[in-house]
Amino acid sequence: MAVALIVGAGKAGAAIAERLLAEGHHVRMIDPRPDHVAELSARLPAAKVRLGSGTDPRDLEAAEIRACDVVVAATGADEVNLVTTTLAKYEFGVERVVARVVDRRNIWLFDADLGVDVSLDETELAAKAVVAELGRPTSAS
DSSP, rough: OOOEEEEESSSSHHHHHHHHHHHOOOOEEEEEEEEHHHHHHHOOOEEEEEEOOOTHHHHHTTTTGOOEEEEEEOOHHHHHHHHHHHHIIISSSOOEEEESSSSSSGGGOOOOGTOSSSSEEEHHHHHHHHHHTTTSOOOOO
């Protein structure tokens, strides 16, 4: 079982948290929006959800980032995700860092130099899924 810290408690972060919890992993989350923190705390009681910013080292420390095997930067802002990944990798020494790419024009920034081990370009992932579906046979109506 891994311990994951997800930065960003919006739709993407919540979906990742749900999947990790279902697989038996430990999940911590951090988000600066009190409404998202309250909603996810109630919806996912097994996750430790706290108010804070992924760009503030003190908030990351309070979220126990040093005990995490993986950090997932899943906010809706590329600049926040990049600051989070850099802090996670270089300030806190997290072994595995995953980042959501919101604007695919920024994909070139999401590399090892900024602490990113895996970048998730949502547009590219969706395009690949559509192409894969085109090759599948359809059922007759």
